Amino acid sequence: MERDKALKIVEKQLTEHRYVHTIGVMETATYLAEKYNENVEKAELSAIFHDYAKFRSKEEMKQIISEQKFSPLLLEYNSELWHAPVGAFLVEKEVGIKDHAILDAIKFHTSGRPYMSLLEKIIYVADYIEPGRHFPGVDEVRELAEINIDKALIKSLQNTIMFLLKKNQAVYPDTIQTYNWLVLEGGRTI
């Protein structure tokens, strides 16, 4: 699918603010894909559609999580996690994208997962550091992303987990497992 067509589709799903964020993720993800020798077109499409389901109702997301037998654990944790797997499902169903590398990059862009692919890492990090992001620690992750995608990923996971701990919020098991995998196994995917 061509970039302009994809952008037109996703624009209808998002607020203006979230669309601007999506453009930022797209630009950052294609930059990182070039840097780390990942497929640039796949990075572009994954980024364009990563927040596709962001504004679906909680009811619709809950229903899809149940019907598609996604981890029931999702429903016990922050609803901010839901749009990622639901998005992957809807992007396949409604937009017709079948490429599983792209769908997985959308599916795991919020939680991460152990053994995540390079494309998944790029989308996760691009979502964290795109130019519209402003929060403590983001510049350090931007600097790491220029040098080593795994180090950028570890730092963004550390920041995210500490943010949740400080707010007395639960930490989704996949997220801590992704961090542990990076620390214990160095992010090897094979």
Add this chain to the structure above:
Amino acid sequence: MERDKALKIVEKQLTEHRYVHTIGVMETATYLAEKYNENVEKAELSAIFHDYAKFRSKEEMKQIISEQKFSPLLLEYNSELWHAPVGAFLVEKEVGIKDHAILDAIKFHTSGRPYMSLLEKIIYVADYIEPGRHFPGVDEVRELAEINIDKALIKSLQNTIMFLLKKNQAVYPDTIQTYNWLVLEGGRTI
């Protein structure tokens, strides 16, 4: 078993520094047991023996973890975790303590576990706040322990997890699951 006999047994297993720590945990644990209506004798014995295996060799601990079919995951994580389950095993085998409430308080005093008992919570927190402990955040946990043992436990888990994250060290899954259980289910044990 009487306190003096127990102390004599454990003194032989520990350095002087660790024995002084053990006395601190004992005094704190009996104080908390009285405050929260837990069995004071069980708290005393759990505290006295909580670090029983602290100075066993890594080889001996590894062997016990394998032979007793403790979680093989333990061996992938920090060896600081090993003395707790190994201690519970050796306290039963070598000292002859059979009370499972006490043995579990020893077993889970480093990692925690979801649905931990009040006695387990008391030993975990007492180990963290005994008077010999001096590190950032310990006073806040001491204050919380006067009011609400679950809040003291959450704060000590948060501090521990943040400390590990800052050092790029893995977080044992039981530890984050204990934190999540407290946050999501409020520490209910039934």
